[in-house]
Amino acid sequence: MVRLITHNLLACHVKNCTSNNFPLAFKDLGDTSLPAEQPDMIDDEFLQKLHHVLLEIHVEEGSMVCPNCNHVYPISNGIPNMLLAEHEIG
Amino acid sequence: MTYRALELLNLPPDELSFLLDIGCGSGLSGEILDEEGYIWAGVDIAPSMLEVALEREVEGDLFLQDIGQGFGFRPGSFDGAISISVLQWLLNAETSHPTSSPPHRLSRFFTTLHSALRNPSRAVFQFYPSSDDQIQLITSAAQKAGFGGGVVVDYPNSNKARKVFLVLFVGGGGGGAGHQQVPEGLQGEEREDGKVMFERRREREAKREKGGKRKGVKDKDWILKKKELYRQRGKEGVPRDSKFTGRKRRAVF
Numbered sequence: 001m002v003r004l005i006t007h008n009l010l011a012c013h014v015k016n017c018t019s020n021n022f023p024l025a026f027k028d029l030g031d032t033s034l035p036a037e038q039p040d041m042i043d044d045e046f047l048q049k050l051h052h053v054l055l056e057i058h059v060e061e062g063s064m065v066c067p068n069c070n071h072v073y074p075i076s077n078g079i080p081n082m083l084l085a086e087h088e089i090g
Numbered sequence: 091m092t093y094r095a096l097e098l099l100n101l102p103p104d105e106l107s108f109l110l111d112i113g114c115g116s117g118l119s120g121e122i123l124d125e126e127g128y129i130w131a132g133v134d135i136a137p138s139m140l141e142v143a144l145e146r147e148v149e150g151d152l153f154l155q156d157i158g159q160g161f162g163f164r165p166g167s168f169d170g171a172i173s174i175s176v177l178q179w180l181l182n183a184e185t186s187h188p189t190s191s192p193p194h195r196l197s198r199f200f201t202t203l204h205s206a207l208r209n210p211s212r213a214v215f216q217f218y219p220s221s222d223d224q225i226q227l228i229t230s231a232a233q234k235a236g237f238g239g240g241v242v243v244d245y246p247n248s249n250k251a252r253k254v255f256l257v258l259f260v261g262g263g264g265g266g267a268g269h270q271q272v273p274e275g276l277q278g279e280e281r282e283d284g285k286v287m288f289e290r291r292r293e294r295e296a297k298r299e300k301g302g303k304r305k306g307v308k309d310k311d312w313i314l315k316k317k318e319l320y321r322q323r324g325k326e327g328v329p330r331d332s333k334f335t336g337r338k339r340r341a342v343f
Contacts, residue, residue: 006131006151013162013202022164079140082133082155082162089159089189089198 002080005054010080012066014088024064024073091253092119095172095214096126098242098257107169110206111150112157112215113176117143124149131168133157158195160202167206170213177217177256181224196228200235210261213237219254232258310336 012021064073064080071088074081101107107128114120114132116139123130130150134140140152155161158180180199181192188194207213219225225241232239237258245251313336320328329335 003151009131009164009167011162011164013160077141077144079137079144079152079154082153083135084156084159086185086187086189 002059002075002078003055004057004059007059007064008054010064010082012069012071013082014066014069014071014084017066017069017071020068021066023067025067026059026062026064091174091216092122092172094244094253095119095174095216095255096122098214098255099170099172099212101170101212108167110163110168110171110203112171112173112203113179114143114150114152115139117146117148117150119172119174120148120150121146133161157199158190160198161206163202163206165205166208168211169208170211171203171207172213173215173217175216175218177215177228178219178224181227193227193231196231197234200232200237204235204237204260207260210259212239212260213258215256215258217254217256225254228256232256236260 007026008023010022010024012024014021058078059075060078062075064075065071066073071084099109109123109128109130111120111123111130111132114134115136117132120130120132120143131153132143132148132150133153133155134143135154135156137154140154143152157176180195183190183192189198203213217228219228229241237260239256239258242255242257244253244255314331317328317331317335
């Protein structure tokens, strides 16, 4: 259920992890249909790909890793587990 | 209740809004949000409830999250937040760890929520406080986090229909400039002055139980029927029918 457009809103909320805590990196997400740079011309083909990536990709199983503190948020059954351990609560 | 919460949110009617459902549980309010055409994301702490929500195939994205630990949403993500019957759970301390104390959890919750909401926007929480102190604690925590707003009580004079809503504003509160006033609680339009749904039915049933002349069950017809039945079954010693059958014995003196 984690659509990439929602993933775009998520940041790490571990204590003292305030900088460079976004975006949470996915492990093994193999979709490279989008170019790395923003293209100059926005045509229909590009928009369709963008729509597919943002709204139609649902991550069911996997994990997200904070690039700063390396906290791993596991995703199971399409629901990311955002719970923290006691020492990580800010 | 979700409808009332949405009404209190006072969102612009002709725009798409992205809402946060705090404590979405099994997706009950989520279904209503779907119906009303909102896009939403839900958080809950109970994995079992989230599974039920998955089975219902609600539209929103779901997160397993303890709201007392704060949200990991980026600033300005949501156009509004609703939460139905959740806030009172933040008042329980599960462990003795300092981060588990209710004031800490409340402030963490409100500060992270405040930053996750767009400016201006609103958040509406329906909850069941067990005392006025709890309302006080919650509102002061919300104010410290930078929220404006206050408590709206629907049907304050009714025991059952009474609902407490906490309406919080980020910035101007949305719904047009100068709209900072806390909305009025519902007062007059209660069903049948202060009664909840089904109250009338219960009353009717109570009346039927108590007063009113009930027809006696063991009247003459019933006795005759029984006797006839016994005779058919061949029971011995069934008294004959007479003009005295089923008559009351009068008081002797």
